[in-house]
Amino acid sequence: MEGDSVTLHTNITDIQRDDLIVWMFGSQETRIAHIFKKSTYKDDSNEIFGDRLKLDSQTGSLIITNITTTNSGIYKLTIISNRGTSYKRFNVTVYAPLPVPVIIRDSCSSSSSSSSNCSLLCSGLNMRDVSLSWYKGNSLLSRISVSDLNIRLSLPLEVEYHDNNTYSCVVNNPITNQTQYLNITHLCQMCSGMLTVLLFLY
Template identity: 55%
Template sequence: MFIFIFLCWSLSGVFGVDAVKSVSVTEGESVTLNTDTEIQTGELIMWRTGHNSLIAKIKGNIFERFRDRLTLNEKTGSLTITNTRTTDSGLYRVISTRSKMPLNTFNLTVYARLPVPVISHSSKQSSSSSSSNCSLLCSVLNESDATLSWYAGMSVLSSISLSDLRVNLSLPLEIECLDDAYSCVLNNTISNQTTHLNTELCRSCSGPVSESLIVLISSSSVAGSLMIVAAAVGIFCICKKHRKTDREVQTRDREITYADPTFYKRHKTRQSAVESDAVVYGGVMRR
């Protein structure tokens, strides 16, 4: 660490802070460090590490430290490192025989591939938590230079950053139920790994209805049914009463019609010498 700080201070003092270019890559990927120039006739290009160790030059062999993982562009002198490793991290300088100052200086950081966080039940609960709460633990093993965080949707609930030392780390979380999309994220400068929480570990807030709520809903349904039946009976009685009243009114409004009278002549009898006609009315028929 002291050597790194000293080299940075030396380079910033001689070439300025902006002269050091930061480059990041994930382990296993390739990276190219450009010279931003073209090689002139008779020019010699050399690449050195922060410890001033020669690792490659345009005229000659590439040194054994990188074996077959280094290539040089013959026109520009740019250096390409394939199948990068975390041990490749550090300062790189490209030097030309036509200049007293380095053409470019790079601070290369090779990050290890991030593991996928593991979410599990936590065996520990806080003293203030309820027994019905869901206690979780998000863990990563042997990791460094990264941040472990709990998310609810897009909001960060808690996080912790890992140091340069590789350690095992766990981040707890306690919730009542799944009312959002919870996830645990491990990330560094250039990549991230995410694990989403599912209902296998915690019940959903919109999950099964409690027994008391079921009883309440059932009681409400019965009461509603009784009200509907009572209303139907009331309507039936009202309709029946109206039909009866209508029949009575119709009966009272009917007209009484008399039949046409029929006249009969009474025959003369011996007892009476007076001849007279008697009128006899027929029966009345009501319709």
Template identity: 60%
Template sequence: MFHTFVLLCLCWWRLIGVFGESVSVMEGESVTLHTDVTKIRENDDILWKFGAENVLIARISGAAGVFPTYDDVPDGRFRGRLKLDHQTGSLTITNTTTEHTGDYQLVIRGAKLLSKTFNVSVYARLPVPVISRDCSSSSSSSSSSCSLVCSSVVNVSHVTLSWYKGISVLSSISASDLSISLSLPLEVEYQDKNTYSCVLNNPISNQTTHLDINTLCHTCEVHDHCCGPTEAVIRLALSALVGVATVAFLLYDIRSTRVR
């Protein structure tokens, strides 16, 4: 009796055809959602819907032979981007943006009822991470080590910034929010011969910057030069101001003494 019930459930599941599929693409690429139909029959009515509100964006009526797309809804994000395959009913979204992320529902009404959901994720392109000398840590680090920081200003979601030593992950930081600045420190020895790289990645792509220790971690006697030209200019300007103030104070003191 139990086996009969299971078989009936499976048959009903096949008849209804309710199942989901996840699709991930990079921004700017095209994505095609397949109906798995070989050829549309005369009595088939195919509907494509988008979002939680199931907004109708495309329809195929086999009997009438019409294939309209409603790309002005919602809010015009699909304008000029929807294409229907007139033989299979598959839907293609061209030049995708992150606004096209969401659930797409396919409903086929005909000899059998088929309902299928596609979860589409469109990821923005990642910037290249930047490796620089960490001047804020230079004073506290040992004379034999070099303080570095890898940073990236991201305007995308679900990203991870990581330091690698060879193929091993040393440290990482993740963010799911948009418009955030990520930074990750690293301290290496001046004579370190290992290979290091900083990687920014999301679920489908990555950007990598390799560390050139000889360029960023060269030993130098002048600390300002190690910390880069901007830091050096600031320190030089402060030193000059202190010098001018000292001379002014001495002149004032000398004049005051003469007056007395």
């Protein structure tokens, strides 16, 4: 999650003096940090990381503080020692915090003289690997996810004004979620008012 501190481990317990530990990032395999002869180097001028990189001087593990979505990508570790050369790759995906979805009344319609239906719309920001869902209690009613990040996620739902079930709209990605519960009485009170007027005119 964006803002977390992430450690990429070398699985070395104690670096030897002549060990060379090199960390690279991205498709261009840009060197961002290394340790040699027990001395550490970090590129604090790197515009992607700034001064948010740290190296564990004992293990060579890379620590990224206050991680951001721009830090998502492939990290490559090279370890050169008198025991030989080894490589490791880390695929890091960073997710932005999810905002709570918003439920609004879309429209009202009178389906009969004894009931009033309320059309609702739940909306959420479309970010990486995000889906939007309506639940009735613990049962999934509908779900949507769109790969185009320029499109705002929205999902409709129609309920009766006097429905006593619990409805919730949930936005989630692979590691977290945000839930907004539906208050039918509050959002659909205009629907009920419309029905009263129609019955009075009749």
